[in-house]
Amino acid sequence: MIFEPQIDSGLIKDLAVAVVGYGNQGRAHALNLRDSGIKVTVGAREGRGRNWALDDGFEPTDIQIAVQYADVVVMTVPDEQMKPVFDGLVGPWLKHNATLLFAHGFAVVYEEIVPPFGAVLVSPAGPGKAVRDSYVEGGGVVAYVAAEPATLMPLAKSYGSAIGSSRVGLIPTTFREEVECDLFGEQVVLCGGMPLLALEAYASLVKAGYSRDVAHHECVAQIRLLADLMATRGLMGMWDGISDTAEWGALTVGPKIVSEEVKLAMSSALDRVRSGEFAREWIAEARSGKPNLDALRKSATDRLAELGLD
Ligand SMILES: NC(=O)c1ccc[n+]([C@@H]2O[C@H](COP(=O)([O-])OP(=O)(O)OC[C@H]3O[C@@H](n4cnc5c(N)ncnc54)[C@H](OP(=O)(O)O)[C@@H]3O)[C@@H](O)[C@H]2O)c1
Numbered sequence: 433m434i435f436e437p438q439i440d441s442g443l444i445k446d447l448a449v450a451v452v453g454y455g456n457q458g459r460a461h462a463l464n465l466r467d468s469g470i471k472v473t474v475g476a477r478e479g480r481g482r483n484w485a486l487d488d489g490f491e492p493t494d495i496q497i498a499v500q501y502a503d504v505v506v507m508t509v510p511d512e513q514m515k516p517v518f519d520g521l522v523g524p525w526l527k528h529n530a531t532l533l534f535a536h537g538f539a540v541v542y543e544e545i546v547p548p549f550g551a552v553l554v555s556p557a558g559p560g561k562a563v564r565d566s567y568v569e570g571g572g573v574v575a576y577v578a579a580e581p582a583t584l585m586p587l588a589k590s591y592g593s594a595i596g597s598s599r600v601g602l603i604p605t606t607f608r609e610e611v612e613c614d615l616f617g618e619q620v621v622l623c624g625g626m627p628l629l630a631l632e633a634y635a636s637l638v639k640a641g642y643s644r645d646v647a648h649h650e651c652v653a654q655i656r657l658l659a660d661l662m663a664t665r666g667l668m669g670m671w672d673g674i675s676d677t678a679e680w681g682a683l684t685v686g687p688k689i690v691s692e693e694v695k696l697a698m699s700s701a702l703d704r705v706r707s708g709e710f711a712r713e714w715i716a717e718a719r720s721g722k723p724n725l726d727a728l729r730k731s732a733t734d735r736l737a738e739l740g741l742d
Contacts, residue, residue, distance in 0.1 A: 441468050441469075441470065441590050441591075441593040441594035442586075442590045442593070443586055443587055443590035444465075444470055444504070444587065444590040444591050444593075444594050445469060445470060445590075445594075447470075447471075447503035447504050447587075448471050448473070448501055448502050448503050448504070449465055449470055449471065449472050449473070449502060449503070449504045449505075449506060450472075450473045450474075450475055450498040450499045450501075450502035450504070450505050450506065451465070451472060451473070451474050451475070451498075451506040451508060452475045452476075452495050452498065452499065452505060452506060452507055452508060452509060452517065452521075452522060453475075453476060453481060453507070453508040453509035453510075453517075454474055454476045454481035454482065454484055454485045454490075454492065454508075455481050455508065455509075455510075455560070456508075456559060456560035456561075457508045457535045457556070457560045457563070458474075458476075458481065458506070458508030458509075458560075459481070459484060459485070459488070459560055459564070460556075460560035460561070460563035460564035460567075460595070461506055461508060461535070461560075461563070461595055462474055462485070462488075462490065462506075463488060463564055463567075464563065464564065464567045464594065464595040464596055465594050465595060466490075467567070468593075468594040468595070468596075470594050472490075473490075473491075473492075473493065473498045473501075473502065474490045474491075474492040474493070474498060475492065475493055475494065475495035475496070475497065475498025475499060475521075476492045476495070477494075477495065494521075495517065495521040495522065496521045496522070496524070496525045497525075499521075499522050499525050499526060499527075499530070500525050500527065501527060502527065502530055503527065503529075503530055503531065504530065504531050504532075504533050504587070504591070505522060505526065505530055505531070505532050505533065506533045506535075507522070507532055507533065507534050507535075507539070507545075508535055511536060511538040511539055511544075512714065512715055512718035512719070513718075514538070514539035514544050514545055515539065515544040515545060518539075518544075518545045523548070526548065526549075528549070529549045530549055531547075531549060531550050531551065531552055531584060531587060532545070532547045532549075532550075532551040532552075533551070533552050533553075533554060533588075533591060534551060534552070534553050534554075534555070534607075535553075535554065535555050535556065536553075536555050536610070536611065536614065537553050537555070537578070537607035537608070537610050537611040538611055538615075538711065540553075540580070540607050541607050541608050541611040541612075541711075542611075542708055542711040542712075542715070544715070547580070550579070550580060550581055550584050551579070551580050551584070551607075552577070552578070552579045552580075552584050552585075552587055552588040552591065553576060553577060553578040553579070553588065553605075553607055553610060554575050554576075554577055554588055554591050554592045554595065554597070555575055555576040555577075555610055555614075556573040556574070556575045556595070556597055557573060557574050557575065557576065558573040558574075563595060563596070563597075566596060566600075567595065567596035570599070571596065571599055571600060572595070572596030572597045572598065572599040572600045573596070573597055573600065574597060574600050574601045574602070574603060575592050575595070575597035575601075575602055575603070576602075576603050576604075576605045576610045577589060577592050577602045577603065577604055577605070578604065578605050578606050578607050578609075578610060580607060585604075588602075589602055611705075612702075612705050612706055615705045615710060616701060616702050616705050619701050619705075619710075620698050620701050620702075626655070629689075630651050630652045630655060631652075631735075631736075631739070631741070633651040634647045634648060634651040634652055634739065634741070635739055637650070637651065638739060638740075644739075644740050648741070652741075658670060661673050661674075671683075
C-alpha cells in the first residue's frame with residue numbers, strides 16, 4: 433500500500449525541527465523543510481557541512497544547542513556515528529517528548545540508539561541530491577515511513593509531505609523491514625552483486641581478447657538502459673522489449689549464472705543482516721578507524737586499474 437500523494441505538511445508545521453548533520457540527506461531535508469514553511473534549525477560540527485549550511489542561509493549552531501528546543505530532531509549523521517553523536521550531543525539535551533527522526537533505521541534496529549520518547553522513520557529511496565532537486569522541480573522522491581510507537585505515524589507522513597516525498601508516494605513499513613531490505617538489496621544487488629557481476633563479465637571478455645570498448649559497452653554501459661526498461665515496464669516488460677535471441681539467452685543461461693550456490697550466498701547474506709552480525713562487524717570496523725575498508729578500497733582500485741576501468 434502506498435499512501436495517496438498529498439502535499440499538505442499539516443502537523444509538522446506547528447513543530448520546531450532540528451536537523452543534526454548537514455551532509456547528503458541533512459542538507460536536502462533542511463532546505464526542503466524550510467521551503468515548505470517549517471521552522472528549522474541546523475546543528476552541525478565545525479567543518480564542511482556547517483559551511484554549506486551557512487552558504488545556504490541557515491545559522492547553524494553546535495548540535496547540543498540546536499536540539500534543545502526542538503520537537504523533532506532529525507538524525508542525519510552517518511549510521512556508524514549515530515551512537516557517539518546521540519550519547520554526547522543529543523540525548524542529554526533532548527526536550528521532554530521530542531521525537532527522533534531517522535532517514536534510515538540502522539541505529540534504532542541495531543540498538544545503537546534507544547529513542548527515549550519515540551522515533552519516526554522517513555527514508556527517501558534516493559540520494560539527498562535527488563531529494564532536493566526533485567522537490568525544487570515540483571516532485572519528490574518516494575520515501576519509506578514508519579513510527580515507533582505507531583501513534584507517531586501521522587508525524588512521519590506529515591514530515592514526508594514537507595520534504596516532497598508524498599507528492600510521489602509514502603510507503604508504510606517498519607524500521608526493521610526498511611533496514612534489513614535496504615542492507616540486503618545494496619549488498620546483494622545494487623552496490624555489491626550487480627557491479628561485481630558486470631566487472632567480472634567485462635574482465636572475461638577482455639581476457640578472451642575482445643576490445644575493452646566493446647566489452648564495456650556490452651557488460652557495463654548498457655546496464656542503465658536495461659534498468660530503465662525494468663523500472664518502467666517491469667521484468668516481463670524488459671524481456672518483452674528485447675529480441676527473442678536475447679530473451680532465449682537470458683532464460684537459458686541466466687539461471688546458470690545465478691546458480692543454486694549464488695542463491696545460498698544470498699540467503700547467508702540475509703541471515704547475517706537479520707542476526708545483526710553484519711551490523712556488529714561494520715560498527716567495529718568503523719570504530720577502529722576503518723582499516724579493512726581502506727585495504728579493500730585499495731584492492732578494488734588496483735583491480736579496476738588493471739582492467740582499465742575507473
Ligand atoms: N546517502 C544517501 O543517499 C542516503 C539515502 C537514504 C538515507 N540515508 C541515511 O541518511 C543518514 C545520513 O547519511 P548521509 O549520507 O546524509 O551522511 P553524510 O553525507 O556523510 O553527512 C553526514 C553529516 O554528519 C556530520 N558528521 C559526521 N560525523 C559526525 C560526528 N562525529 N559528529 C558530528 N557530526 C558528524 C558530517 O559533518 P562534516 O560535514 O563536518 O563531515 C555531515 O554534515 C544516514 O542514516 C543514512 O543511512 C542516506
